[in-house]
Amino acid sequence: MKINTAFWRDVRFLKWAGQIAFLFLLFNIVSNFISQAINNLNATNLPFSWRFLGTTPGVLISEGFVTYPESGLQALQVGMANMLRITLSGIFVATILGTVIGVARLSKNWVVQRSSTGLVETIRNIPLLVQIFFWQAVILSFPRPEEYDRGEMIFDISAKGIAFPWLDAQETSWLFGVWFILSFIAARRIFKWRVSVMESEGREAYPGIASFVTFIVWNIGGWFGGYKAVGVIGFAASLLSDGFELLPRIGIQSLIIFIGFYYSYKYISKEIKRTRSAENRGILTDDDIFKIIMAGLLVLILAIGLFLPFGITISDFLVGDEPFFKADWGIPQFLDGVQNRLNWELTGEPFTLSYPEIIQAGQSKFSRYSPDVGKVMSVGYFATWMGVILYTSVFISEVVRSGIMAVAKGQSEAGLSLGLKRSSLLRLIVLPQALRIMLPPMGNQYLNLAKNTSLGIAVAFPEIVAVGQTIYNQEGQTVAVFLIWMAFYSTVSLILSSIINYYNRKMKMVER
Numbered sequence: 001m002k003i004n005t006a007f008w009r010d011v012r013f014l015k016w017a018g019q020i021a022f023l024f025l026l027f028n029i030v031s032n033f034i035s036q037a038i039n040n041l042n043a044t045n046l047p048f049s050w051r052f053l054g055t056t057p058g059v060l061i062s063e064g065f066v067t068y069p070e071s072g073l074q075a076l077q078v079g080m081a082n083m084l085r086i087t088l089s090g091i092f093v094a095t096i097l098g099t100v101i102g103v104a105r106l107s108k109n110w111v112v113q114r115s116s117t118g119l120v121e122t123i124r125n126i127p128l129l130v131q132i133f134f135w136q137a138v139i140l141s142f143p144r145p146e147e148y149d150r151g152e153m154i155f156d157i158s159a160k161g162i163a164f165p166w167l168d169a170q171e172t173s174w175l176f177g178v179w180f181i182l183s184f185i186a187a188r189r190i191f192k193w194r195v196s197v198m199e200s201e202g203r204e205a206y207p208g209i210a211s212f213v214t215f216i217v218w219n220i221g222g223w224f225g226g227y228k229a230v231g232v233i234g235f236a237a238s239l240l241s242d243g244f245e246l247l248p249r250i251g252i253q254s255l256i257i258f259i260g261f262y263y264s265y266k267y268i269s270k271e272i273k274r275t276r277s278a279e280n281r282g283i284l285t286d287d288d289i290f291k292i293i294m295a296g297l298l299v300l301i302l303a304i305g306l307f308l309p310f311g312i313t314i315s316d317f318l319v320g321d322e323p324f325f326k327a328d329w330g331i332p333q334f335l336d337g338v339q340n341r342l343n344w345e346l347t348g349e350p351f352t353l354s355y356p357e358i359i360q361a362g363q364s365k366f367s368r369y370s371p372d373v374g375k376v377m378s379v380g381y382f383a384t385w386m387g388v389i390l391y392t393s394v395f396i397s398e399v400v401r402s403g404i405m406a407v408a409k410g411q412s413e414a415g416l417s418l419g420l421k422r423s424s425l426l427r428l429i430v431l432p433q434a435l436r437i438m439l440p441p442m443g444n445q446y447l448n449l450a451k452n453t454s455l456g457i458a459v460a461f462p463e464i465v466a467v468g469q470t471i472y473n474q475e476g477q478t479v480a481v482f483l484i485w486m487a488f489y490s491t492v493s494l495i496l497s498s499i500i501n502y503y504n505r506k507m508k509m510v511e512r
Contacts, residue, residue: 015290016290019290034479037479038479041476041478041479044476046476046477048477048479048480049477049480050477050480052072052471052475052477052480053071053072053073053076054071054072054073055071055072056069056070056071057069057071057072057075057470057471057474057475058474059075059470059471059474061075061078061079061462061467062378062380062460062462063082063378063380063381063462064078064079064081064082064462065078065081066078067371072471072475075467075470075471076464076467076468076471076484078462078467079462079463079464079465079466079467079468080464080488082381082456082461082462082463082464083450083453083454083456083463083464084492085381086381086384086385086388086453086456086463087449087450087453087492089385090385090388090389090392090449090453091446091449093389093393094388094389094392094393094396094445094449095393095396095442097389097390097393097396097397098392098393098394098395098396098397098399098400098445099396099397099400100397101116101119101120101393101394101396101397101400102396102397102398102399102400102401102404103400103401103404103426104116105117105120105397105401106401106404106405116397119394120394120397120398123390123391123394124391124394124395128387128388128391128452128455129387129455129458131386131387131390131391132383132384132386132387132388132455132456132458132459133383133458133459134387135382135383135386135387136379136380136382136383136459139157139159139161139162139379139382139383140159140379141159142157142158142159143158143159144158144159144160145158145160145358145368145369150358150359151357151358152355152356152357152373153355153356153357153358154355155356156356156358159379160368160369160376160378160379161369161376161377161378161379161381161382162376162377162382163356163369163374163375163376163377164356164374164375165353165354165355165356165374165375166353166354166356166373166374166375167351167352167353167354168351168352168353168354168373169350169351170348170349170350170351170352171347171348172227172228172347172348172349172350173350173351175227175228175230175231175350176222176223176227176350176351177350178227178230178233179218179219179222179226179227179229179230180219180222182218182230183214183215183218183219183222184215186214186215186218187211187212187214187215187218188211190207190210190211190214191207191208191210191211192207193207194206194207194210194211195207223349223350227350256302257299257302257303260299260302260303261299261303264295264296264298264299267295268292268295268296271288271291271292272292354373354374355373355374356369356370356373356374356375356376357369357370357373357374358370378461379459379460380456380459380460380461380462381456381461383456383459383461384453384455384456384459384461384463387452387455388449388452388453388455389449391452392445392446392448392449392452395445395448396442396445399438399441399442399445400434400438402437402438403434403435403437403438404430404431404434406434406437407429407430407433407434411429411430411433412425412429412430414429415428415429415430435507436504436507439500439503439504439507440500440504442500443496443497443500443501443504446496446500447493447496447497450489450492450493450496451489451493457469464484464485464488465485468481468482468484468485469481
């Protein structure tokens, strides 16, 4: 006997109604919060505005690709670039250092094992901000540059930072930079090819040596002129730029809408295809239906929104004519920049070596190195860089150690029984299996490193938080700057998470 249940008591109705009600509640809370903040600003004669992004802030930034920014937007871009300098280099160095420390903690050598354990226990139990202050104090303990120090030098440490030689980019540096990136792709393909030979033929194929030789030979050939072949990318960019300039404003919106519909279609098709497996038997659950409807609803909102005034503003901004931002780096301008940088008609060496030079010395606080030659790690940069790298590396070492210990002991015994050396055993058997376990927590440490760079404000390092604070103290646009902070850090975190999730899915074991 079938019992008719009222629809408001049906579990499917309650699930949908609850989720929709939560979305409306969340939207209402956020909109009320923003409205209240804007009203409060209006009451203090500081109405909410984005115009400060297009006006000259009149501030000096101690380091970055621009020290006297022409607009608030450019000042924030300098802060973003400084933050990314520490984040990208820090992830690379912290991963290597953390892996070494993690392996050292598993060493059978008593001195190595105890010293690495002591390092981990010391660094992870001291607050990161204290460590940043410590490294700042270390640099400030060195003497200031004196008059007899004037002139070029190879290497120098003083209370003004650490100076060392550096490669100065020339006109063709962009061409060689792209060539250098391609060398990693070529080396990786050679590595995979030699590994496949080793697995199929059962002989030593030396994949590491082959990929390293490929990397060296590729870049040597590029240095002597091969890199100019990259200029074809610049030619393609010029054609795309001409196409965007011919495209009307409505075409920009239509293109974005088309891309949104395309990826929405792919997502919905993927979800439906997944339900056709033998396990799901083609039955869509309530959650599946909800996700499909939300994907279609979001792309519909995108399509409608892009033809409202805000959408027109976005399309103007993409081509560089938006009046509030005064952007000169819309899509056509960006592509023109690519074409100019990747121009195969450029000649000369891509880089020249320059040495640091002290141009002002003495006990004055204004003693400094030349900003035009060599490279100087400022006190703030060095303190922040060392602090976040060491702090993150000890946590990565624990991730590496736990990942290695999670691999079954029988795997190591089987490798040793085949005659593998311990180094080969670790590289070929243990680490590839441990990496599947290590990736998710490693991603969390990368996110922590990116966000911990904001502590650079304590040592006057001009990352995005420090620059933003200076701007909102001057302009009074606190809410606008906070929104930019949140959008930037969310974007960086989502990009890092997407990369980690991609490799996590790629490394996932295929189950039958």
